[in-house]
Amino acid sequence: MAAETARRSRPPTLLAIGQVRYQLLLLLRSPLGFFLSVVFPLLLLVCLKVITPSHPVDGLPYAQWVTPAMCAFCLLNACYVTVITSMVLAREEGTLKRLRGTPLPAWAYLAGRAGSAFVTSVLACGVIIATAVAFFSVSIVWHAVGYFVGATLLGIACFFLIGAAVTTVVPKTDTALPIAFGTMLPLAFISDVFFSVSHPPVWLHDLASAFPVAPIAQAMEDSFNPATQSWPMPLSGLLVVLGWSAAAIVVIALAFRWEPGPAPAARGLRRSPGSAGRPRHRP
Amino acid sequence: MVERLRKDYGTVRAVDGVSFQVRRCEIYALLGPNGAGKTSTVEILEGHRRRSGGSVRVLGFDPGTGDRHFRERVGIVLQSGGMDAELTVREMVSLFAGFYARPRDVTETIEQVGLTAKRRARVRTLSGGQARRLDLALALIGDPEVLFLDEPTTGFDPNARREAWDMIAGLRRAGTTVLLTSHYLDEVQNLADRVGVMSHGHLVEESTPDALGGRDVSGTVISFRLPRQLRGSEPPAGPWDRTAGPVGEFTMHTDEPTRVLLALTQWACAHHTELPGLTVTRPSLEDVYLRITGQAGIGAGDGR
Numbered sequence: 001m002a003a004e005t006a007r008r009s010r011p012p013t014l015l016a017i018g019q020v021r022y023q024l025l026l027l028l029r030s031p032l033g034f035f036l037s038v039v040f041p042l043l044l045l046v047c048l049k050v051i052t053p054s055h056p057v058d059g060l061p062y063a064q065w066v067t068p069a070m071c072a073f074c075l076l077n078a079c080y081v082t083v084i085t086s087m088v089l090a091r092e093e094g095t096l097k098r099l100r101g102t103p104l105p106a107w108a109y110l111a112g113r114a115g116s117a118f119v120t121s122v123l124a125c126g127v128i129i130a131t132a133v134a135f136f137s138v139s140i141v142w143h144a145v146g147y148f149v150g151a152t153l154l155g156i157a158c159f160f161l162i163g164a165a166v167t168t169v170v171p172k173t174d175t176a177l178p179i180a181f182g183t184m185l186p187l188a189f190i191s192d193v194f195f196s197v198s199h200p201p202v203w204l205h206d207l208a209s210a211f212p213v214a215p216i217a218q219a220m221e222d223s224f225n226p227a228t229q230s231w232p233m234p235l236s237g238l239l240v241v242l243g244w245s246a247a248a249i250v251v252i253a254l255a256f257r258w259e260p261g262p263a264p265a266a267r268g269l270r271r272s273p274g275s276a277g278r279p280r281h282r283p
Numbered sequence: 284m285v286e287r288l289r290k291d292y293g294t295v296r297a298v299d300g301v302s303f304q305v306r307r308c309e310i311y312a313l314l315g316p317n318g319a320g321k322t323s324t325v326e327i328l329e330g331h332r333r334r335s336g337g338s339v340r341v342l343g344f345d346p347g348t349g350d351r352h353f354r355e356r357v358g359i360v361l362q363s364g365g366m367d368a369e370l371t372v373r374e375m376v377s378l379f380a381g382f383y384a385r386p387r388d389v390t391e392t393i394e395q396v397g398l399t400a401k402r403r404a405r406v407r408t409l410s411g412g413q414a415r416r417l418d419l420a421l422a423l424i425g426d427p428e429v430l431f432l433d434e435p436t437t438g439f440d441p442n443a444r445r446e447a448w449d450m451i452a453g454l455r456r457a458g459t460t461v462l463l464t465s466h467y468l469d470e471v472q473n474l475a476d477r478v479g480v481m482s483h484g485h486l487v488e489e490s491t492p493d494a495l496g497g498r499d500v501s502g503t504v505i506s507f508r509l510p511r512q513l514r515g516s517e518p519p520a521g522p523w524d525r526t527a528g529p530v531g532e533f534t535m536h537t538d539e540p541t542r543v544l545l546a547l548t549q550w551a552c553a554h555h556t557e558l559p560g561l562t563v564t565r566p567s568l569e570d571v572y573l574r575i576t577g578q579a580g581i582g583a584g585d586g587r
Binding site for chain 2: 105
């Protein structure tokens, strides 16, 4: 039938772009997401700058160190915390199930989520850096800007993938925020996001370097250090980041759910690598 | 369309060997009490759930593996939820229109479900009935050939139900095939061309709403009071059973109401009297429904 051949599906790129728009619109209309991603890190930057005595960190003025650190914190909020809370909410409210019943492909939905996390992150980092340059006499290290962009992109991709993977083990809406913050904040503390741990105990250092937050945050911070002359992420750090991302992709492929409700116990996914986003999985 | 369908949840068999076929442009209703397996059946047909056995074809597709091409051609109204509270009605409908190759007109669809006045309102401000109408708009926006409606009017007030029924009947005229589930008998009576009654995972009867349980002829109840002139005498024998009642009151059951009425009226005329309080009642759909699902329940219990 002519009518049936006319039903050629929409071009996938258009669908994905539409999804990015949709997710950004949702984010703008939900104060929590916007607050977490943009306002909160900015507030923290200002507070930390004002209350911290102006002694140098790693040989740099404090503001020069804390600005990229707050950018890393932005990424964690926009790509990890917000992704977990809003995707679990969408699943539990039945939005994902409804979308599943339309021709929208699964990857286009995830691409929309990733795209909106990317836009939010870039926007938030822009606001942070602009504020720091304007008011705290932070200077951009131009020869290392490429490194900063590279580390930021890696961070966005890695944190987003882990966030999406963690949604598969979050049973309901109420537990999304505690799980997201409960995993992110301790990691951020030991991973040089809020302050530079100059002489950490060996075990703490080992623990932090098993997770992807430390390599990304440290690479972003080093990119604001004029002394940095080469790509600031050691190979081991890069491998940790890529390993976690790959594991997250596997979890998403195997366990991503569109239906509300807790994960089917029979599948036994609670011990999968994606749930290792929780510190307790560390031996 | 559906053959020997089975769905197990663990050891519970929610749908057990259900077979039925829905023709193009017809409204088919799955009727049954809560827990009868209606929603499981429909969700398998929609592609939301995987079946445990049997075979299913919708528009020639297997919904279990049906991809985008399948979902381009069906519309689904869920029992509840799944809408972004902070979007407006129009944004929501436009968003969904963007998923389909050949969507209907957004303004027209909003008009059709009667939400034009609310098109700029946020979804969270809609009343229950309005949200269900938006739900219907989202299912219609892709111009589906088959529409699945899971309990489309649960929670509606009587006016809203009437409107929803008119809308659904209008879709059939426009050539859409509709599969709906319901536990309202009047809904089925008003809308459906054919009805399948489900109970305990079985399809226990399939017919038109009017003929369900053979109620178009069988089980007619005729009752009257015995007039004074006829006290002590019995009505003529015929194909009827009398049920016990107060003295002088007759209540008879028959599968041949025309013959029995003729005999009764001739008998009364011959004695130059009236039959006071004469009524002829067909069993209500509800009676039949309770009988069918009740029997099936007992039958299934015995079978174990």
